[in-house]
Structure formats: C-alpha cells, structure tokens
Ligand code: AP5
C-alpha cells in the first residue's frame with residue numbers, strides 16, 4: 001500500500017505519519033526530514049537546500065524527485081509520503097516513476113485544518129533534536145520542559161517555525177500545493193480527514209480509511 005498525506009504545514013502530517021507507519025508497516029518518507037538531516041550533516045545536498053528551507057520556499061522539483069528516487073530505489077515496503085508531492089509537477093513525476101515500477105498510489109489523505117489553527121500550531125511546535133519526536137507547548141507538551149520524553153535529548157524550534165517564515169510557507173502552500181487537491185480528487189482514492197480533532201481521533205479516522213486497502 002502506498003499512501004500520500006497532504007495538508008498545510010502544521011496540519012499534523014508528521015504526527016500522523018509516525019503513528020500510521022508503525023500501525024500499517026509502511027516506510028515513512030518525509031522529504032522535509034530528509035533535507036533537515038542532510039543540512040545537519042552539512043552534506044553538499046544539505047548546503048544546496050539550506051536557503052530554500054530557511055526561507056520557507058520549495059526545493060526545485062527536479063532535485064526533490066532525484067533525491068527520492070535515490071533514497072527509495074531499493075525500498076520494498078509500502079511508502080507513506082509526508083510532505084511529498086508538493087506541486088503538480090512532483091505528483092506527475094511520482095506517477096511516472098510509479099508506472100515504470102508497476103506501483104500505484106492507493107490512497108491520498110488530505111488532513112484538513114483551518115489556516116489560523118496551523119499557524120498557531122507551528123509557532124508552538126518543538127521537535128526533539130535526537131529522535132525527531134514532535135511536541136507542542138500548547139497541546140502536546142513534554143513532561144519536563146524542553147526535554148524529550150522518549151530519548152531525553154533537548155527539544156528545539158525548527159528554523160522555519162519563525163513567524164515571518166511561517167507566513168511565507170502558508171502562502172507557498174496556497175500557491176503551489178493546494179492545486180494538488182484537485183489533481184488527486186480527479187485521480188480517485190482521495191479521502192479527507194478532519195485534522196482539527198485531537199491527534200488520536202485523527203489517527204483513528206485515517207486508519208479507518210486505510211483498512212482493507
Ligand atoms: P516539511 O518538513 O515537509 O514541512 P511542512 O510541510 O511545512 O509541514 P510541517 O512539518 O511543518 O507540519 P506537519 O504537517 O508535519 O505537522 P506536525 O505533525 O509537525 O518541509 C519543510 C521544508 O522542506 C519546506 O518548506 C521546503 O523548503 C522543503 N521541502 C520539503 N519537502 C519538499 C518537497 N516535496 N518539495 C519541495 N520542497 C520541500 O504538527 C505541527 C504541530 O501541531 C506540532 O506541534 C504538533 O504537536 C501539533 N499537532 C499535530 N496534530 C495535532 C492535532 N491533531 N491537534 C493539535 N495539535 C496537533
């Protein structure tokens with residue numbers, strides 16, 4: 001089963017992907033996480049994408065597709081995409097690549113959350129510098145301030161969760177990613193989840209959509 005999670009920055013794609021990947025035995029593919037890892041390791045790819053991430057702009061489609069094909073070339077598990085595709089060009093690239101490998105997109109889940117709510121969530125997000133676990137100082141705080149419950153490493157604020165960059169990312173989503181909703185609605189296997197519920201309820205509703213796929 002290959003699944004795509006779509007939604008605004010801050011809609012809960014990463015939060016849900018971690019739960020669903022475990023539950024359904026899928027390989028969680030977050031292009032944002034891949035780029036942040038490369039940045040942290042100061043690789044040539046990391047240096048190439050740094051400016052896009054810190055400005056809240058999209059990495060060029062050709063580069064994104066190339067990175068994914070390299071990373072996923074030998075993966076045999078079902079894929080759970082989080083933050084990819086991000087443009088119609090990326091979706092077409094994925095379709096062509098899947099066709100060439102006899103694969104298909106089995107479900108596209110749009111996690112629907114109002115823009116005012118996602119902006120607040122992004123400002124309140126903290127991420128573990130060790131294991132990547134996602135927190136929220138308002139709604140999902142750690143037991144001890146600024147320390148990960150799971151691995152004890154410090155929590156950090158993402159570079160692109162600064163107010164000015166958040167505004168840019170929301171604009172980029174409206175301009176470049178929202179057109180994907182029509183693309184995938186037309187393709188079929190399109191589902192919409194109410195992402196405004198608590199994370200456990202969102203996960204249960206998405207799991208219901210994926211059962212039997
Ligand atoms: P990426 O890392 O993909 O970021 P994003 O899409 O902007 O999404 P986020 O990770 O910010 O949000 P999320 O939906 O995962 O929400 P989360 O679960 O964390 O991309 C970053 C950058 O990389 C891009 O700007 C671009 O530069 C580049 N990039 C990546 N992919 C690319 C691509 N394909 N093409 C081109 N460029 C690309 O939750 C957010 C907060 O809300 C957390 O605090 C969480 O605790 C809280 N929360 C989650 N669910 C709930 C809930 N149900 N109720 C209350 N709070 C909740």
Ligand code: MG
Pocket residue numbers: 013014015030032082083
């Ligand atoms: Mg994310």
